[in-house]
Amino acid sequence: MNEIGGFFGLELSSGNEYHKGAIRLNTGRNAFEYILKAKNYSKVYMPYFTCSVMLEPIHKLDLDIEFYHVDAEFYPKFNFDKVQDKEVFLYTNYFGICDHLVERVMKKVINLIVDNSQAFYSKPINGIDTFYSARKFFGVPDGAYLYTETLLDQELEQDTSINRFEHLIGRVETNAKSYYSKFKESDNSLKNQPIKTMSIITQKILDSLNYKKIANVRRQNFEFFENILKESNMLNFDLSKDSVPMIYPYFVDEGYRLKNKLIEENIFVATYWPNVLKWTTPDTFEFNLTQNLLSLPIDQRYDSTELLQIKKNLKE
Numbered sequence: 322m323n324e325i326g327g328f329f330g331l332e333l334s335s336g337n338e339y340h341k342g343a344i345r346l347n348t349g350r351n352a353f354e355y356i357l358k359a360k361n362y363s364k365v366y367m368p369y370f371t372c373s374v375m376l377e378p379i380h381k382l383d384l385d386i387e388f389y390h391v392d393a394e395f396y397p398k399f400n401f402d403k404v405q406d407k408e409v410f411l412y413t414n415y416f417g418i419c420d421h422l423v424e425r426v427m428k429k430v431i432n433l434i435v436d437n438s439q440a441f442y443s444k445p446i447n448g449i450d451t452f453y454s455a456r457k458f459f460g461v462p463d464g465a466y467l468y469t470e471t472l473l474d475q476e477l478e479q480d481t482s483i484n485r486f487e488h489l490i491g492r493v494e495t496n497a498k499s500y501y502s503k504f505k506e507s508d509n510s511l512k513n514q515p516i517k518t519m520s521i522i523t524q525k526i527l528d529s530l531n532y533k534k535i536a537n538v539r540r541q542n543f544e545f546f547e548n549i550l551k552e553s554n555m556l557n558f559d560l561s562k563d564s565v566p567m568i569y570p571y572f573v574d575e576g577y578r579l580k581n582k583l584i585e586e587n588i589f590v591a592t593y594w595p596n597v598l599k600w601t602t603p604d605t606f607e608f609n610l611t612q613n614l615l616s617l618p619i620d621q622r623y624d625s626t627e628l629l630q631i632k633k634n635l636k637e
């Protein structure tokens with residue numbers, strides 16, 4: 322029986338969910354697993370430049386794997402003709418700035434999965450299996466969306482997120498440093514989970530956000546950095562009109578020195594992804610990028626005050 326009355330629950334607005342038509346799941350990696358299982362693939366072609374947790378489903382399902390490189394524009398260095406019927410090519414929409422490359426890859430390969438974990442706002446292409454991970458863009462501890470036409474014939478348990486909120490609340494009430502270990506705990510608790518449906522609280526938070534406003538801030542902040550750093554950035558962008566980036570990727574010689582300096586100044590620039598230094602050799606683009614890329618924050622928490630502070634630190 323429904324409960325009526327009593328104390329309140331956390332109050333959130335509703336009616337705004339961005340990926341309304343998608344399947345709601347617990348994590349990006351489990352969305353990836355969902356497709357691999359539903360389509361019964363036997364082998365995955367996977368970029369060297371990605372997060373190690375993407376291997377979880379491949380090991381779980383005991384699939385074959387072959388890694389591929391990308392060029393300096395993030396386009397795969399790959400002979401697409403070799404992908405067979407039961408094999409699939411995984412492409413990552415890096416930093417949310419590779420929408421035009423997704424379209425190019427789509428035309429080349431018979432079986433494709435698009436990893437939009439870094440491109441929450443990028444709409445899926447009809448008929449292409451595509452997944453998203455919400456916590457890379459918003460203050461939620463988990464949650465993923467999946468677009469596919471092939472449904473998995475399996476009952477899924479619903480996830481619960483109640484034990485993964487401490488770092489999110491701590492980040493608001495105190496600071497990131499004091500709650501970094503709690504963030505890691507929450508992150509670790511996502512490892513090796515079964516495919517579940519999205520928790521109620523994560524879905525409610527995702528239903529409450531002002532997506533348009535967030536997108537505008539992210540694009541504006543990205544443009545700020547592009548205007549001042551374009552000339553010295555070793556990456557060239559062709560940002561599509563509607564793309565909403567995750568961070569501003571600033572790639573410079575000896576970027577790791579600048580990165581350490583920024584971190585000392587409490588400007589946290591994440592490394593995408595430490596595992597790539599183990600998977601590749603120093604002569605590769607991916608190794609160099611992992612070591613020297615500055616992932617400058619451009620998200621909805623920030624405006625010109627923080628951006629100018631980052632700019633000042635970069636100049637010094």
Ligand SMILES: Cc1ncc(COP(=O)(O)O)c(C=O)c1O
Pocket residue numbers: 347348349350351371372374375413436438439454455464465511
């Ligand atoms: C590119 C990319 N894809 C997928 C994932 C997995 O997402 P989730 O943590 O929601 O499983 C991550 C990071 O965790 C990622 O960086």
